[in-house]
Amino acid sequence: MTLPAAISKRLATRRGRVLRECAIEFMLFLAASLSVFTTLAIVYILVSESVAFFRHVPVIDFLTDTQWTPLFDDAHFGIMVLVSGTLVSSIVALALAVPMGTIIAIYLSEFSTPGIREFAKPLLELLAGIPTIVYGYFALLFVTPILQWLIPSLPGFNLLSAGLVMGIMIVPTVASLSEDAMRAVPAALREGSYAMGATRLQTALKVVTPAAFSGIAAAYILGISRAVGETMILAVAAGMQPNLTWNPMEPAATITSYIVQVALGDLPHGSIGYQTIFAAGLTLMLITLMFNILGHMLRRRYRESY
C-alpha cells in the first residue's frame, strides 16, 4: 500500500501524540519528584541555618556536652540532653503503643466480627484526629495525677505521663496500618492454617502475623516517627526542663518541644539561639531518617511474598 499522503498524515498525528504523551509524562514526573524537592528544601533550610550555628559551636561540643542551655548567659549546646528526652518519651510511648496497637490489630483482623471492625476502626482512628494540644492537657491534668497517686514520688511534669498519652495517640496509627497489612494476607493462607486444625490465636500469631510482617514493621516505623516528632503533648506535660536523663520519671525537654518553645518565644531571628532550632530540627530529621531507612530495609528484607 503506497499512500504517501495518508501515511504522512498518520505520521504527523503520531508525532503530535508522542509529544503530548511525553509532555504529560514529564508533568507527572515533576509532581512525583516534588517530594524530592521537598526533602531537598528541608535539608537546605536546616543545613544552611545549622552551618551558621556550627560555626559558633563545634560539632563535638554539640554531641558530647551534657547541658543544653543555649539561651542562657552561660550557654551550653549539648543536644544529647534533648535527644535523651526525645528517645525516652518515644520509648515509653512505643512500649505502650506497639503491644496495644498490635493486639488491637490482631483482634480486629482475626477475632472480631466485621461489624465491630467497621465500627471500631474509624472510631479508633479518631484518636489520631484529636488535636494534640488536647492530649497535652489530658496528660497533665488527668494522667499525671493518677500516676502520682500510684507513684507518690513522681513530679508533676514527667516524661512518663507524656509518653503514655503519646502512646495512646499512636495506637490507632499502629493498629490501623497493622490491621490493613493483616487483612491483606490472602484468605488462602489463613484457611490453610485453620484447615490444619489451628485455633484463631495460633493462626493469628503463627501465620498471619509473619505473613504481614513487612506491613506491620512499616506501621511500627511510622509510629516511631510520630512519637519522635510529637510536639504539643511534650511541650505541655513533660516539663521542658533540659535534663540529661534516661529516667522516664523525671521532667525533660525534647527536640520538638524546644523548637516550638523558641518559635513561640521572644528570640530575635539570626541570633545563635534562633539557629539552635535548626540544628535541633536537623538532628530530629536525621533521627527519623535513620528509622525510615531501617524500616525500608526491613520491608525489603521481608517483603510479602504470598
Place this chain on the structure above:
Amino acid sequence: MDAPRVREIRSVIARGKRWDVVFAIVGIVCLMIGLLTVAALFVDMAVKGLPRISLEFFTNFPSRRAESAGILSAWVGSTLVMVVTAVTAVPIGAAAGVYLEEYAPRNWMTDVIEINITNLAGVPSIVYGLLALGLFVYQFGLGQSVLAAGLTLALLILPVVIVATREAIRAIPAAMREGSYALGATQWQTVRYHILPYSMPGILTGVIIGLARAIGETAPIITIGALTFIAFLPSPPFQPEPPFLSFEWLFAPFTVMPIQMFNWTSRPEAAFQVNAAAAGFILVLMTLAMNGLAIWLRYRLRRNINW
C-alpha cells in the same frame, strides 16, 4: 480414632481455645482503653464546651471577653486553608501516584522518589513548619498568609495522598489496563479514562484522611508565625463586580481552629478554658465528619466497583 487419642486431642483443643478466649479478652480490653479514651476526651470537651456553643459562637470574632468570643475567623480560616491544601495536594498527589504506578521506570531515580515519600511521611510536622518558615514565608515572601499555610499543610499531607492513590491504582486489575491498551489507547488515555476514574474514591478517601489530620495541626502553623488575633474575614472569593473572582484571600492573614484553641488555653481567665473546650469539641466534630465522609466513600467504592 481411639479414645485416649481423642481425649488428648480434646484437651489440646480446649487449651488452645482457652488462649483464644484470653486473647479475645485482652484484645477487647485494649480496644476499650482506646475507645474509652476517645470517648472520655470527647465527652469531657463536650461537657466543658457545650454551654458555650451557640449560633453566636460561630458568628462572633475572637474577643477578650470569653462570653462573646467566637470562632468565626478561625473556622473560616481553617476552611480556606483546607481548600488551598486540597486544591494543591489532590492534583499533585494524584499525579505523583499515577506517575509512580503507571509510568515510572524501574531505576534508581524511582527508588529515590519512593524512599523519599516514605521518609516524608515520617518527617515530624514541626520540621515542615521550619521549611515553610524559611521557604514560603521568607524566600517566596508569602508572609503569614492563607496560601503559605495551605501549601505547608499540602506538603504535609502529600505523602498520605500519594500512598492512597497508589493503593487505589494497585487495586485496579491489570485486565482493565490491558483491555484499554489492546483497543489502541495511549497511556494517557488509559490513565484518564480508566485509572483516574476507578481510583478516584480511593484518592479522595486518602485526601480526606490527610485533611482530617491537617486540620488539627498546630505546630507547623505556629512555626510559620501565624499565632495571631484576627477579628475580620478575608475578602470573599466571589465579588459582585467583574471579574467576579478575587484571589486576594489567598494572601490575607488568617487564624485557624487549633491556633484559636491554643490561644484560648493559654489565657489566664478560666472562662476561656470553656471556649477552648468548645473549640476543641467543634474541631473534633470536624475531623469526625471528615472521617465519616471517608468511610462512606470507602464503602461506596467497595459497593460500586467489584473487580
Place this chain on the structure above:
Amino acid sequence: MEIARPEVQRFTGSADGAIKAAAGGLSFYYGAVNALRNINVPIHEKRVTALIGPSGCGKSTFLRCFNRMHDLYPGNRYEGEIRLFPDNTNLLAPEVDPIEVRMRIGMVFQKPNPFPKTIYENVAYGLRVRGERARRVIDDKVEQALKSAALWDEVKDRLQSLAFNLSGGQQQRLCIARCLATDPELLLFDEPTSALDPIATGSIEELIHKLKDRVTILIVTHNMQQAARVSDYTAYMYLGELVEFGRTDDIFVKPRDRRTEDYITGRMG
C-alpha cells in the same frame, strides 16, 4: 435430617467396601444463597472420589463442608448431615468442635498456600498445633510426610529455607506433606493442579494415586481427563445438586443422566 437417614443407611450398607463418610440430605446456604440442595453421597474408604461439574455448581462449597471451613465466615448455614465412620460422628452437628473435625480431615487448596516459614516448619505446623513438642518425634514425622509426598529428595538439604522459594508444584506437594504429617483420615483436594504446569500436575496425580492406599481422598477437578485418570468414584454436580454418582468407569462410559452426558461429552468432544 430425619429424611436423610435412610440414604446414609443405604450407603453404609453398600457392597462396595467400607464407607468412610457420607453426606445425608446436605443443604448449604451462603446467607440467602442456597448453594447446595439435599446432597446424598457416600465417600468410600481408601478410594478417590472426584467431584466434577460446571463452574459455580457448588463443588468447592461441598468440599469445604467436610472440614467445616464455612464456619469461619458469618452467615453460612448447614442443613442435613455428614457422617464420618467408623465412629459415626455427624461432622455438622453444632456440638462437634470444628477444630476437632479439621484435625481429622486435611485439605489441599487450589493455589499452593505454604506458610511464610521454613519448609520444615510448614510440615511441622500441624504437629505443633496438636501440642507436639518432642523434637525427635517432629523430625521423624516431617521426614516421613515429605517422603510420602515425594518431596524429600528435593528438599532434604534445605529444610530451613523458606517455603516460598520452592516451585509451584513443589509448594503444592509441600502442602500435601503438611497434611500427611498429621495422619488425616480424609484428604480434601480443591482443584489441586489447576495452578500448575503439566509436569507438576503429573507428579501430583501420581502422588494421589500412591496415597490411595493410606487415606481416603475427595478431589474437585475441572479436568475431565484428570477425574478419569485418578478417581475410583465420580460425583457430577449441577446447580447445587448432585446429579449422578457412581464408579468413574460407569459414569464416563454410560452416564445415566442426560446432564452428565452433556457435560462430559461437551467437554470430551
Place this chain on the structure above:
Amino acid sequence: MEIARPEVQRFTGSADGAIKAAAGGLSFYYGAVNALRNINVPIHEKRVTALIGPSGCGKSTFLRCFNRMHDLYPGNRYEGEIRLFPDNTNLLAPEVDPIEVRMRIGMVFQKPNPFPKTIYENVAYGLRVRGERARRVIDDKVEQALKSAALWDEVKDRLQSLAFNLSGGQQQRLCIARCLATDPELLLFDEPTSALDPIATGSIEELIHKLKDRVTILIVTHNMQQAARVSDYTAYMYLGELVEFGRTDDIFVKPRDRRTEDYITGRMG
C-alpha cells in the same frame, strides 16, 4: 531476521489463499526467560487459526506479540518479525508505534474484562480513543458492533446500565463487540471461553464462526474440541517452539509430529 525472510516469502506464496500476517524467526524473552524460540507461522486471511499446546508453552506469549502487549512491561524483548499484510509492515520494528498496531489488531482476553462503565461506553471506547466525537457515528457503530457480536437484542434496552451487570458470556460478547466497533484487521482471542459455562461457550464459538467472513482470527485454546470445532488452521506449540502447523483437519487426523499426536490423543481421551 535475515534468516526469517525466506520463510515469510514461502508463506506468502502459499496456495491457501491470502496471508494476513506471518511470524518470521520470532523469539521472545521475558528478561532472561526465553519464552518463544524462532517461530515461523502464517496467519491466513479470513480464516481462524488455533494455537494449542500444554500450559506454559508460550501460546499467550505468542498471541500477545501480535499487538505488542509485551511493550507494557519492562524487560521484555522481541527478536525476529511479524509481518502484517497487505502493507507488509513489520509489527515488531522499533519504529512502528505499538499504539498503531493495536488500533489495527483487536484482542479478547481469557476473563471477560469489560470496563466498569455503561454497556454503551464500553463499545464506544475504542472509537473515542481514535478521536471520534460525532455522536451519530458513535451511536451507529455501537449498534452495528453489538449486532455483529450477537448481543444487540439482549442489551438494546439497557445500553446505559453497567456492563458488570451482564452475565459472563454476555460480558465476553461485549468485549468482542468492543473490538469489532473499531473494525480490526485481525482479532486475537486468548482462551476466550475458559471462564465460561458450556452454554456461553457455545454462543461464543458460534460467534467466532460467523465473524470469519469479516476478520482474520487467531485463537488460543486449551480445549482440543474447541480447536477442532472452530479453526481452519492449527498450530501446536511446545516449550516455546512451534512444533507443527497445518490445516486443522490434517493436524487432528494425522499429525506429523509425535509430540503433537501425544498431546492431542492425551487430551482427547
Place this chain on the structure above:
Amino acid sequence: QLVKVDGSSTVFPVTEAVAEDFQKATKGKYKVTVGISGTGGGFKKFCRGETDISDASRPILKSEMEACRKAGIEYYELPVAFDALTVVIHPKNTFIKQLTVAEMKKMWEPAAQGKVTHWNQVNPQWPNQPMKLFGPGADSGTFDYFTEAIVGKSKSSRGDFTASEDDNVLVQGVSRDANALGFFGFAYYVENKAKLKAVPIVNDKGKPVAPSMDAVLAGTYQPLARPIFIYVNAKSLAKPEVREFTEYYMKHGAKLAKEVKYVPLPEKAYTANLEHLAKRKLGTVFGGVAEVGVTIEELIRREGKL
C-alpha cells in the same frame, strides 16, 4: 486598611483588647492583626518594615536599633502599661512570708544548678524539703527581665527548673506541688488566686510589698514591676488607619489595660505619648539597654525629656 501589629506575648492582651474595640468603634472600616512572635521576633519584622507596630515587653536593644537604622525605619516608643512579675507559691506553703532579692538570687543563679535543691539551703530557717522551681521559657521577655532584676544579668540562670511558654502550665505546676515556687505575669496570678499565694517582695527600701495595682502605681513593688511598650513605625503613621489606631490606643489604653489585669499608666503618660506623636519625637529613651526597676515616675520623666 490593615494595621499589622506583632511582637511580645506579654503585651498581646492589651493590644488585642485595643484592636478589638478599635475595630468595633470604626465599624470594620479598618482591620487589625495582632501577632505573637515574641519581642525579638516582633522587632525583627518591624525593622524589615513588615509590621506597622511592634509590641515589646522590654525596650528596644542596640542590635535591633541598628537593624532599624539600616533599613531606614524610624519609630516612636510609647509605653502603654506596667506588668508586675509575681512570685507565687503553693497556698499550703507557710514558711515563706516574704522574699528578698538576695534569697531569690540564691535560688536562681547559675551556681545554684544541681546544688541548691532544698529550701533550707536558701534560708536555714526554712524546712529541709526539696525545692521545685517553675518559670517561663528561657527565651521569653519575662525570663530576661526576671534574671536581670534578680540575678543581675539577663539570661543568667540555673537551667534545672521546669519551664513552659504557657503560663497556665506553670499555674498547674505550682498549684499541685506544696514545695513549688514559680513566677509569671500578674494577670495569671489574679485569675488563679484561689490556687496560689503571691509572695511579698522586699524592695530596695527594705519593705515587703505584695503585688497589686496600687503598689505598682506607687512605685513600691520593686524591682519586679516593668513597663511594656509599643513601637510605632513613623512612616506607617502617615497611614490614617495606623494613626487612628495609635491614637485610640492612647485614649483607651488605660481602661483596657486594667481590664486585662495590667497596671495602667497615669493619664498624663498617655497624653504625653500623644504629644510625642504630634511633635514627631522619635527614638528610644533607654539607649538600647534593658533596665530594671524603672518606676512610673521615672518613666514619665524620661519620656518627657525626649
